[in-house]
Amino acid sequence: MGHIHIGFPEPDEAKTERVIKAMDIFLGLPSVWLDSDTRRRRLYGTAGSFRFKPFGCEYRTLSNFWIASEDLIKWAYDNTILAVNTALKYDIDPLSKYEEELQQVINESDVEGAKALYKTILAEIKEITKVKNNLKTTV
Numbered sequence: 001m002g003h004i005h006i007g008f009p010e011p012d013e014a015k016t017e018r019v020i021k022a023m024d025i026f027l028g029l030p031s032v033w034l035d036s037d038t039r040r041r042r043l044y045g046t047a048g049s050f051r052f053k054p055f056g057c058e059y060r061t062l063s064n065f066w067i068a069s070e071d072l073i074k075w076a077y078d079n080t081i082l083a084v085n086t087a088l089k090y091d092i093d094p095l096s097k098y099e100e101e102l103q104q105v106i107n108e109s110d111v112e113g114a115k116a117l118y119k120t121i122l123a124e125i126k127e128i129t130k131v132k133n134n135l136k137t138t139v
Contacts, residue, residue: 002064004080007055008088016057018092020050022083023059025095025121027076028106032114034072035065047106061106090128095121 004027006019024047035041040063049060059080066076086092098121105113 002062002066002076004059004062004076005053005055006057006059006080006084007053008084011052011054011056013052015088016050016052018087019057019084020048020059021095021099022087022092023050023080024048024061024102024106025118025125026079026083026086027059028061029102029114029118029121030075030079031062031065032106032109033111034075035063037063037065038109041107041109047103086125086129090125092125092128094128095124 004023006023008015008019028047041061045061045063047061051058051060062076066072098117101113101117102121104110105117
């Protein structure tokens with residue numbers, strides 16, 4: 001399996017939920033067009049699949065498609081770091097308005113829907129992080 005184990009400081013339920021939501025954005029959505037194994041996703045790798053771990057969590061949505069090449073391994077690593085940093089540093093709660101659609105496009109392997117939603121959410125994340133960064137520099 002291609003599960004990703006993620007450790008972060010002082011893991012708790014709230015942090016873990018934010019990390020998993022960010023993982024669905026940065027890895028789950030792109031996996032829809034990168035991974036052709038739609039059968040596994042329906043049976044085992046649905047959006048938001050995870051396990052709590054003492055060190056953080058185990059993201060279980062992805063198959064092992066990403067271990068097939070160095071480029072995909074780097075993609076999974078980089079996007080995991082991006083997801084964790086975004087989830088722990090910024091308030092991504094405003095993105096919860098996309099949660100139902102996000103789950104649907106991942107679970108149904110809707111490639112076009114996933115691409116469109118990814119583009120929309122990334123634009124909002126850029127705004128969220130820009131606003132937060134501006135606030136930090138003015139304090």
